[in-house]
Amino acid sequence: xxxxxxxxxxxxxxxxxxxxxxxxxxxxxxxxxxxxxxxxxxxxxxxxxxxxxxxxxxxxxxxxxxxxxxxxxxxxxxxxxxxxxxxx
Numbered sequence: 001x002x003x004x005x006x007x008x009x010x011x012x013x014x015x016x017x018x019x020x021x022x023x024x025x026x027x028x029x030x031x032x033x034x035x036x037x038x039x040x041x042x043x044x045x046x047x048x049x050x051x052x053x054x055x056x057x058x059x060x061x062x063x064x065x066x067x068x069x070x071x072x073x074x075x076x077x078x079x080x081x082x083x084x085x086x087x088x
Contacts, residue, residue: 027035
């Protein structure tokens with residue numbers, strides 16, 4: 001069973017042409033380039049935000065992994081320090 005919307009499932013060439021004509025009638029030929037420009041800018045801004053978010057996640061993962069490595073080094077050195085401090 002597919003989870004697609006009923007009106008999106010069968011969009012072909014004629015349906016897209018009808019949608020384009022309706023948009024052209026509603027907004028006019030002068031307004032369509034402005035709408036497309038605004039849509040492009042918003043898509044670019046969304047992409048930048050997504051990239052920034054991914055970079056922050058990668059930096060957080062790197063910080064966590066470096067803290068984990070530091071903790072492992074500290075726990076490996078601890079027995080040697082205890083052995084050295086015990087009197088023989």
